[in-house]
Amino acid sequence: MATDTDIEEGTAFIPKYDADGLITAVVTDAASGELLMVAHMNAQALSRTVETGQAWFFSRSRKQLWKKGESSGHVQRVKELRVDCDQDAIWLKVEQAGAGACHTGRRSCFYRAVPIGTKGEVTLEFIDADKTFDPNAVYKK
Amino acid sequence: MATDTDIEEGTAFIPKYDADGLITAVVTDAASGELLMVAHMNAQALSRTVETGQAWFFSRSRKQLWKKGESSGHVQRVKELRVDCDQDAIWLKVEQAGAGACHTGRRSCFYRAVPIGTKGEVTLEFIDADKTFDPNAVYKK
Numbered sequence A, B: 001m002a003t004d005t006d007i008e009e010g011t012a013f014i015p016k017y018d019a020d021g022l023i024t025a026v027v028t029d030a031a032s033g034e035l036l037m038v039a040h041m042n043a044q045a046l047s048r049t050v051e052t053g054q055a056w057f058f059s060r061s062r063k064q065l066w067k068k069g070e071s072s073g074h075v076q077r078v079k080e081l082r083v084d085c086d087q088d089a090i091w092l093k094v095e096q097a098g099a100g101a102c103h104t105g106r107r108s109c110f111y112r113a114v115p116i117g118t119k120g121e122v123t124l125e126f127i128d129a130d131k132t133f134d135p136n137a138v139y140k141k
Helices: A004-009 A043-052 B004-009 B043-052
Strands: A023-029 A035-041 A056-059 A064-067 A076-083 A089-096 B023-029 B035-041 B056-059 B064-067 B076-083 B089-096
Touching (some): A035 A043, A035 A056, A035 B023, A043 A064, B035 B043, B035 B056, B035 B089, B043 B056, B043 B064, B043 B076
Parallel strands (some): A023 A089
Antiparallel strands (some): A023 A035, A056 A064, B056 B064
């Protein structure tokens, strides 16, 4: 059994999956540093990502392994992969192919701000929300 | 019941919590863009963060609400808060007080890289791993 010191200060890669067998994956643009998306990986998605240098995830809604860009062509080439202190989160710095990472047609999934200092009902504000591609065309719905 | 369009293209804030009542929170440095940490929020942590502009989380290990920096003094002032397309992840751009965000004594929790292109056993590589503060002193263990 790995100790906290093994996990936090060691060189052994001991990813900690949650009860559903998933680990959180944060994806940023390797060039701009922009946060593109947050997704999840199971052990198979993580191994494929490490082995191939292409981003693979596990879709919680579709319950299946998923190569990012398999439908859209917007693949992500991993320039650097990091793990956090307690090894329950992964950071991918990627080269994003195509016009964006978000299935809504935007470069980043984080195109709305939550105003700070509000109590009660919150109204989101669109920021960086211009669509960079037409999702209907790209995903051929 | 909110439709996908409401959730993805609307201005209503409808955070989607997982089965444990948690949502993923990604924290970056507002100035440098560096990824500092990944944590989780329950509804109470999220409301307090929105209302106060200070980062609050929910600790899965300690099972309690947690104001970032309450022991260390390393609080996080939220400069901008964003939500992703399906509203199951939150992005905090913060001004990090003190020497770092990581309980191990480092600025970022992501101080080890996973080499890409490896099959089988993986050996982590320390990167940006210098300690910026002494956790034993700061947390008075």
